[in-house]
Structures are given as structure tokens and as C-alpha cells.
Amino acid sequence: MTQTPEAIDLLIESRWIAAVDPDVVLKNHAVAVHHGRIVAVLPSNEARTRYQASERVTLDDHILIPGLINLHTHAAMTLMRGLADDLPLMQWLQNYIWPAEAAHVSAQFVYDGTRLACAEMLLGGITCFNDMYFFPEAAASAAAEMGMRAVLGITAIEFPTPYASDADDYINKGLAVREQWLNHPLISFCLAPHAPYTVADSTFERLLTLSEQMNLPIHCHVHETAQEITDSLGEHQSRPLERLRKLGLLGPNFIGVHAVHTNDDDLLLLKASGSSVAHCPTSNLKLASGFAPVARMRQLGINIGLGTDGAASNNRLDLFGEMRLASLLLKGLSGDASALPANEALRMATLNGAIALGLSHEIGSITPGKAADLCAVSLAELSSRPCYDPLSHLVNVAGRESVTHVWVAGKCCVDHKRLVQNGQNDLESSIALWQNRLEVRR
Numbered sequence: 001m002t003q004t005p006e007a008i009d010l011l012i013e014s015r016w017i018a019a020v021d022p023d024v025v026l027k028n029h030a031v032a033v034h035h036g037r038i039v040a041v042l043p044s045n046e047a048r049t050r051y052q053a054s055e056r057v058t059l060d061d062h063i064l065i066p067g068l069i070n071l072h073t074h075a076a077m078t079l080m081r082g083l084a085d086d087l088p089l090m091q092w093l094q095n096y097i098w099p100a101e102a103a104h105v106s107a108q109f110v111y112d113g114t115r116l117a118c119a120e121m122l123l124g125g126i127t128c129f130n131d132m133y134f135f136p137e138a139a140a141s142a143a144a145e146m147g148m149r150a151v152l153g154i155t156a157i158e159f160p161t162p163y164a165s166d167a168d169d170y171i172n173k174g175l176a177v178r179e180q181w182l183n184h185p186l187i188s189f190c191l192a193p194h195a196p197y198t199v200a201d202s203t204f205e206r207l208l209t210l211s212e213q214m215n216l217p218i219h220c221h222v223h224e225t226a227q228e229i230t231d232s233l234g235e236h237q238s239r240p241l242e243r244l245r246k247l248g249l250l251g252p253n254f255i256g257v258h259a260v261h262t263n264d265d266d267l268l269l270l271k272a273s274g275s276s277v278a279h280c281p282t283s284n285l286k287l288a289s290g291f292a293p294v295a296r297m298r299q300l301g302i303n304i305g306l307g308t309d310g311a312a313s314n315n316r317l318d319l320f321g322e323m324r325l326a327s328l329l330l331k332g333l334s335g336d337a338s339a340l341p342a343n344e345a346l347r348m349a350t351l352n353g354a355i356a357l358g359l360s361h362e363i364g365s366i367t368p369g370k371a372a373d374l375c376a377v378s379l380a381e382l383s384s385r386p387c388y389d390p391l392s393h394l395v396n397v398a399g400r401e402s403v404t405h406v407w408v409a410g411k412c413c414v415d416h417k418r419l420v421q422n423g424q425n426d427l428e429s430s431i432a433l434w435q436n437r438l439e440v441r442r
Helices: 045-049 077-079 089-104 107-123 138-144 167-180 200-214 224-236 240-245 264-273 281-286 293-298 317-334 342-349 352-358 390-396 425-442
Strands: 006-018 024-036 039-042 051-066 068-073 124-130 149-156 186-192 217-221 254-258 276-279 303-306 374-378 401-408 413-414
Touching: 006 045, 006 186, 006 374, 006 390, 024 045, 024 051, 024 124, 024 240, 039 045, 045 051, 051 390, 051 401, 068 254, 068 303, 068 352, 077 089, 077 425, 089 107, 107 124, 107 138, 107 401, 107 425, 124 138, 124 352, 124 401, 138 149, 138 167, 138 186, 138 254, 149 167, 149 281, 167 186, 186 200, 186 276, 186 425, 200 240, 200 390, 240 264, 264 413, 276 352, 281 352, 293 303, 293 317, 293 374, 303 317, 303 352, 317 342, 317 390, 342 352, 352 374
Parallel strands: 006 051, 068 124, 124 149, 149 186, 186 217, 217 254, 254 276, 276 303
Antiparallel strands: 006 024, 024 039, 051 374, 374 401, 401 413
């Protein structure tokens, strides 16, 4: 008796599929998607008989990968892209970025800047970002409108900004926004103390309590510069990570961003606590912060995801670039050409980020049961030929310009390199308006 094909929403057939978990590359396979979730990964010829799909996408010269996860960004800062380049971190922050934010940052600024960031990230295969900025209600609206998955920071910092007056005000406002978006399928939240040098012990203690009560990740810049270490030793008689350990912040919910100036004692604290690191190689180099000891982190088994940082300090929200740079840096600094193979670089840009955010049950790999957050990368161009190893090509040859299709929870957001969501003209007008304002006020 002939079996009736099962009705599903979407069937994506691809020449190659990099599942990430398990760590395999499947050839001539398909991903079956229904109600936004992956229901099966199976050979294409079998899929055609087993499923009757409302939509079928055939990718003859592509590798299908999990949607990329940007573990650290300040999305709205796309509107400050290139505003003050070629400056050290603290000079850049104190003389340019913070004054610009004081003059311009508003809910509208964050909404427009986050829409721009989402557009850039989606076109580059990023389906989820972990954000740290002001006016999270505006960022939530922008991300939801663009159909993108976002983990939005409940920012905490001690000094006033146009958004809030003090740390408690930041936290209370952020918690109220979280309550409003509690049931949205794509929007979640984390706690985002800016850095140990801008956050008091009492604020960290409150955030720890909230993290434990609500099971929220804690997302914090740490050990980005050598000066940060020197200042902490003078003020607190301990290095920043040791101070955070004493306060109880380190643990599986903690994401340390940058972690450049970390010695072996620091790394052992991260390892022992099960903390994660958001590695931002381009930003670290551009701000001359230094080289994070990623080889030692990997040796210790610390979970490392990849982040772009904001467009003001990168200046691209490009995880393909971060994968390649992370791989090359680690090879060059370690003297070991096998130090970060392509499959591990891809894992850093996908599953490791999901683990850090507590979302590995939902995203990060092409696994039945997970959300269908997917990215199709074309290897058809002459510049990608011949192709002996599609994973190697993914990291060493392809770039974000090779992304042709992107799905978030089974919904197509990028189709043949074009954003599905309309409103580009309106977005371009908003960007031009903000550029004029920032240029005039500099």
C-alpha cells in the first residue's frame, strides 16, 4: 500500500547541509519544516516521496547551515558607523561615542539603527543577535518587524544617559519592557551590565539575584583593555574577573565579552564556573585592544561564541568575516595551522552562541525539533570553484555576499539575496536624516 505523503510547509533541498550537531556535512539532503520547526533531515530523494510541501526550495550549488548567531553587538550603533575611527577604546568612547549618544540617542534612534542592523545581519546570514544598548523597547519593535530573533540586554550602568538616570532606573525600565514582550516567539532578554569599570558591586548583586530568579543570561564587557585591569587592581584590589567571581556573577549564565587581557588564572575562573566568552576579533584589532588567548580557552574547553561588536567599532556586522579572522588569527598566533578548523569556526558562529544564550534547545544546529533558523550559502560562483571541501569554502572562500536565502523560524527573510520585508526606501531616508544630524553636531 502506498503511503500518503505528509503535508508540511517547506522542504529545502541542498547539495550540502552542515548540521553542526551532529558534526557532519550531508550531501544531497533536505530539511523538512512545518510550523516553523525542523521535522526531519533526510536524503532528498526520500524527502520527495515522504513529504508534500506547500513550498519547495532547491539549492543545487549551496551549503545549508544553521542561522548565524551574533553573540555580541550594539545594534543601533550602525548609525555611528565610521563616526570616529582609528582611535584607542577609551579615547573613542569618552571623546566621541558617549558625547554623540548623549546628544542623539532616543527611542527613534534605536529603532532606526536596529532596523538597519537587522537588515545588514539578515542579508549576511545572521538570524539571532545578542544586544546591549538603550531603549530595548525600540530594539524589540525593530527586530520583530524585521522577523529576526533577538536577545535584548537589560542594560545597567551607573551614570545617566538620555535613557535612564541611574542603574536602578535602567534595570527597572528594562524589566518592564521584558514583561511586555514575554510571550513573543523571537524576542527574549538578558541582563547587560556594561562593564566592571562602569557598574558598582551593589548593581552586580541585584543583577545576580534577577538572573537566578528569572534564569536570564548576564552579558558583560570584561578584560577588554590592559588599563581596565590596572584600574581594577587599584580600586578593588582584584582583577575584574576575580571581583565578579567574589560577587557570584560567574557561571553558566555569564557571557564575558572580549576577554582579551586574560591570564591563566582568569581563564581557569571562566572554565571552573562554566562561563562563556563572546570573541570579537575584528573589534579587538580595530580598537587595538589586543589578541584574546583563544587557543588556551579552547584547550581548557571554555565555550566561545563569535560577536561583531557594534558597527561603530567594527565597522561591519559580518560573521563570515569574524569566522575567517578568528581562524586565521588563531593559526597565526599559535603556530598551528590546525588550531581552528572550519567546522569549529562554524560551531563558534552557531551552536556555541546558542549555548551561551541558553538557547541551544531552540537554535544553533540543523536538528529535528529545533526552530528552522537557516542560511543558504551559494558556492556556485567561479571564485568558489572547484570545491573539494564545502566547510572549508564556507570559512575561507565564501563571504556574506554568498548568502542567498535566510529563514527565521521557518519564515523566509532573505530570498535570492533580497530582503523579503519591505520598507527599504523608508529605512534609507531615516539613515540619511541621522547622518545629517550627527555630522552637524560633531
